[in-house]
Amino acid sequence: MSTLKHHPDTAMLVEFSAGTLEPALAICVSAHLHFCDRCRNELLRLDQVGSQIMSQSEPSEVDEQLFDKVMAQIDNLPEQTQNPKPARSNYYPALVEQLIENTGEELSWRKMSPSVDVARLKTGQSDYEVALHKICAGGKTPKHGHSGREFTVVLKGSFSDENAVYTEGDFLLKEAGDEHQPMGAQNGECICLSALAAPIKLSSKLGFLMKPWLRINPI
């Protein structure tokens, strides 16, 4: 049973369930669900809401040929091979493994700061940069603000900031302008998945004060 304390909010789960959540954020929610049976349960019930809304709607007459068309296509389906699941390491949640595989040889770890490495994942999204972050054991990161909203899910290990300790599966949201100073746990490196929004242009004093920690360069 999970003891996670940091979850996506209801609005995000609803959008995930309805399929309207932006893909980069859905990737983070999906990674959290891998660890969180409580949110998985909630999602099952949210799916029931969608299904009941669908089944309450006025049925719409379909072309009478449609069933035959479907059966004809079914007859022509290639012989079903027993889901050839690609061999994956299972080190990360399946969706993250899939993204790593898709990024392929272009996956490269770059130093962000002495204790943080970053590797960008290819997702085809331009609004968010999705990346893996590695904080070395006991690594201190510089106190930093955020140039845009940033969603983070802990995949391995743990880290802490002024507010809390975050362990595997925990889901965090930092709004643009929020400041914090994450620190890697002493007992091992910490790996996180993150989605960072393309910076919004801030013309206020706040924008001037902020030191963006990450620079976004969508692929």
Next chain:
Amino acid sequence: MLDTKITVIDESKKCMPRASVISTEKRSDRWSLLLVQVGENRDRKAFAQLFSHFAPLLKSFAQASKHDGWFPGLSEELVQEVMIKVWQKASGYKPEKASATTWIYTVARNCRIDMLRRKSNTQHLPLENEDFWHEPDEETPVSLLRQKRSEDKVQASLEQLPKEQDEILRKVYLEGKSHAEASEELGLPLGTVKSRVRLALQKMQILVAPEFRDELI
């Protein structure tokens, strides 16, 4: 600040026992039984019955879409695609987990999004929508008791929602509007849209621990 944290921990513990209740109750509604037959025996007659019940609902679900780039001609294409997927994937259907109606709805939702993504040139997502719903290998005990009870209740409680809450849920689930799009369309602040959705879900007893979630928002 510290106080809030302590409450959060307590609440999460409080809801844990509930979530681990396991029921051995079998799902016995007609559609779920038919879907099992399709999965186990490739039963065409059962499939025909599912088709005549679900195809018109799926078409109306397709027609309700207000996604950018969606047009009515896609509706029957979606029905076809969904029903073929139902045939192909039926052997993986687990009746103890979801009713046939919910299971077919999730197939339809995923198909609808994938179809939109395929047709749009701006998105190059290297994933299919069902990839987001990957189940971890070890099955976690699902609160089936709660699950079944809520499934029976959802329909009834939907009908009792105030119009404004019902309207928003429809926009979100049928039309496929994000909260932000719904807020723009209805001329309501985003916070109001979110809280209407949350109120509706609380009324329907969908949320695990609504009071706990509210603290996080």
